[in-house]
Amino acid sequence: MQGANLVGFNTNFLPTFPILKTTPHLFCHLKQAYPTASSTFASMGNDEFTTTTTTTVRVPRVLTVAGSDSGAGAGIQADMKACAALGVYCTTVITAVTAQNTAGVQGIHTVPADFVEKQMLSVLTDIGADVVKTGMLPTVDIIRSICDVLKTYPVKALVVDPVLVATSGDELAGPAVLDVLREELLPMADLVTPNLPEASALIGGENVVNISDMREAAQAIHALGPRNVLVKGGHLPGTGGMVDVLYDGVDWHELSGSRVETHNTHGTGCTLASAIAAELAKGHPMLPAILAAKQYLADTLQQSAGLNIGRGAQGPLNHLYKLSNWGKTSTERQFKPEALLLYAVTDAAMNKRWGRSTADAVRGAIEGGATIIQIREKEAETGEFLREAEASLKVARHYGIPLLINDRIDIAMACDADGIHLGQSDLPVAQARALLGPEKIIGVSCKTPEQAEKAWKDGADYIGSGGVYPTTTKKDNKTIGLDGLREVCYGSPIPVVAIGGISTSNAGQVMQEPRPQNLKGVAVVSALFNQADVVASTQALRSVLARTVKKSSPVVPLL
Numbered sequence: 001m002q003g004a005n006l007v008g009f010n011t012n013f014l015p016t017f018p019i020l021k022t023t024p025h026l027f028c029h030l031k032q033a034y035p036t037a038s039s040t041f042a043s044m045g046n047d048e049f050t051t052t053t054t055t056t057v058r059v060p061r062v063l064t065v066a067g068s069d070s071g072a073g074a075g076i077q078a079d080m081k082a083c084a085a086l087g088v089y090c091t092t093v094i095t096a097v098t099a100q101n102t103a104g105v106q107g108i109h110t111v112p113a114d115f116v117e118k119q120m121l122s123v124l125t126d127i128g129a130d131v132v133k134t135g136m137l138p139t140v141d142i143i144r145s146i147c148d149v150l151k152t153y154p155v156k157a158l159v160v161d162p163v164l165v166a167t168s169g170d171e172l173a174g175p176a177v178l179d180v181l182r183e184e185l186l187p188m189a190d191l192v193t194p195n196l197p198e199a200s201a202l203i204g205g206e207n208v209v210n211i212s213d214m215r216e217a218a219q220a221i222h223a224l225g226p227r228n229v230l231v232k233g234g235h236l237p238g239t240g241g242m243v244d245v246l247y248d249g250v251d252w253h254e255l256s257g258s259r260v261e262t263h264n265t266h267g268t269g270c271t272l273a274s275a276i277a278a279e280l281a282k283g284h285p286m287l288p289a290i291l292a293a294k295q296y297l298a299d300t301l302q303q304s305a306g307l308n309i310g311r312g313a314q315g316p317l318n319h320l321y322k323l324s325n326w327g328k329t330s331t332e333r334q335f336k337p338e339a340l341l342l343y344a345v346t347d348a349a350m351n352k353r354w355g356r357s358t359a360d361a362v363r364g365a366i367e368g369g370a371t372i373i374q375i376r377e378k379e380a381e382t383g384e385f386l387r388e389a390e391a392s393l394k395v396a397r398h399y400g401i402p403l404l405i406n407d408r409i410d411i412a413m414a415c416d417a418d419g420i421h422l423g424q425s426d427l428p429v430a431q432a433r434a435l436l437g438p439e440k441i442i443g444v445s446c447k448t449p450e451q452a453e454k455a456w457k458d459g460a461d462y463i464g465s466g467g468v469y470p471t472t473t474k475k476d477n478k479t480i481g482l483d484g485l486r487e488v489c490y491g492s493p494i495p496v497v498a499i500g501g502i503s504t505s506n507a508g509q510v511m512q513e514p515r516p517q518n519l520k521g522v523a524v525v526s527a528l529f530n531q532a533d534v535v536a537s538t539q540a541l542r543s544v545l546a547r548t549v550k551k552s553s554p555v556v557p558l559l
């Protein structure tokens with residue numbers, strides 16, 4: 001290989017790009033810091049854009065010019081979802097309408113070139129765009145129209161994803177397109193992102209089947225005019241890691257990551273290209289933009305692995321996984337039902353009576369064997385509650401014990417607690433989930449099987465059910481007894497923790513056989529915290545549970 005040498009890079013000397021410091025597994029072999037985008041974008045200066053922005057909040061804008069994928073896994077739909085996930089406004093020009101799903105492409109309806117031009121002008125003369133990303137461009141006339149419009153309305157960057165075939169192998173652009181793509185569009189591009197078959201087609205058909213071929217191809221494609229070439233390695237044979245090769249005309253960068261075991265790879269290329277466009281639209285230089293986009297794609301591939309949409313060979317990604325937890329179970333959300341074994345619920349009045357802070361109470365409970373903590377404050381001012389929660393969370397994080405906040409989602413979000421416990425009259429689970437995202441734990445208090453079923457269907461991770469025995473810590477609390485507890489357990493498959501008047505004298509009774517399979521533990525207040533020694537009181541309860549739960553195995557299958 002002529003040109004710059006490849007320099008190995010290890011995690012101790014990751015370059016100053018903030019994205020690299022947070023993504024150690026995205027190794028790249030860098031010879032020198034990457035020139036800032038300003039030198040790349042200067043030639044694409046776009047003064048009129050700055051004059052069209054009247055809002056004080058600068059919303060990055062990407063215009064995607066691509067085909068519609070009816071299965072919504074690739075094309076325009078993937079571009080919009082990726083941009084939305086990355087906080088970028090994405091406008092759309094449709095070049096073709098494909099009848100497509102996870103099995104392949106069943107039909108293509110091409111949009112006339114003059115109507116592609118009309119769509120572009122509608123967007124660029126009103127909303128504008130920081131970056132244009134092109135995907136499926138099925139005809140020569142469409143490509144020529146795009147080139148003409150961009151000469152009249154230049155943008156800061158042009159990302160060309162040279163879509164020739166779909167993931168399924170179905171052709172999306174004919175051989176005639178190849179020449180005009182090479183000769184007219186690529187010279188305008190700041191970045192072109194061919195996959196292996198597309199790289200091969202762009203260099204005249206030579207095989208591109210390994211990293212050395214990818215470097216050669218990147219250099220040959222760079223000679224066609226694009227300022228940067230990213231040859232994507234998703235189609236690389238073998239089960240090793242994934243490598244993409246970036247060439248900027250001076251240096252090669254091997255951007256590696258681990259292969260995600262998944263069949264949901266439809267639209268990965270479109271998603272990467274639009275994610276890069278989004279990061280460029282935010283003003284990031286090229287290499288950090290690519291690394292940030294690759295990180296987003298790697299996270300999305302991981303979070304989508306369990307998704308089951310369509311019957312074809314390649315399923316779609318869940319681009320907006322932070323808003324929904326499709327295909328994920330609560331255990332994948334870092335919540336382990338076993339954590340409910342001994343659930344310590346703090347009480348400010350009791351801690352005050354015994355002269356201890358909430359954080360000290362939490363430390364004592366954890367050192368005594370509590371497996372999960374809930375900070376419950378019904379009287380404290382918000383500021384005081386937040387300070388107590390933050391101090392308690394620091395203790396819980398030290399021991400790796402999940403800590404939830406009772407009722408107050410503002411406090412839970414402000415201190416980044418592990419989740420929240422909601423009563424029937426608190427914020428509905430669905431809204432809490434939308435605010436907290438799929439990773440946080442959400443528990444709901446239920447007295448009836450109907451409430452349990454609703455909590456489950458709304459996306460709760462566990463149920464707190466009681467009061468099992470009469471309790472003094474919760475006013476006007478209806479006692480449901482052991483029978484009521486079991487009815488709640490049978491109301492849904494999600495894990496249940498029993499609460500209400502539980503102590504060393506009756507915890508064994510609650511957890512004894514036969515017990516519902518999803519009854520995972522007991523939540524305790526006074527028996528832990530209305531005591532002089534929290535460690536000892538917690539240890540006493542933990543040993544009762546150890547005897548009971550260890551001896552017995554779940555014997556009552558769920559309905």
Ligand SMILES: Nc1ncnc2c1ncn2[C@@H]1O[C@H](COP(=O)(O)OP(=O)(O)OP(=O)(O)O)[C@@H](O)[C@H]1O
Pocket residue numbers: 074165166167194195196232233234235242243244257258259260261262265266267268269270271272294297298301
């Ligand atoms: N299973 C996987 N695990 C991790 N990364 C992957 C995986 N599959 C693809 N990628 C990454 O996704 C990006 C797209 O790669 P790919 O070669 O699939 O593009 P593509 O064929 O254009 O995709 P599509 O045509 O479906 O949009 C690359 O950066 C590649 O490294």
Ligand SMILES: Cc1ncc(CO)c(N)n1
Pocket residue numbers: 066067068069074075076098100135136163165166167172266267269270
């Ligand atoms: C419409 C469309 N664009 C791009 C791709 C790339 O996979 C696809 N499958 N469908």
Ligand SMILES: [Mg+2]
Pocket residue numbers: 163195269270
């Ligand atoms: Mg592709």
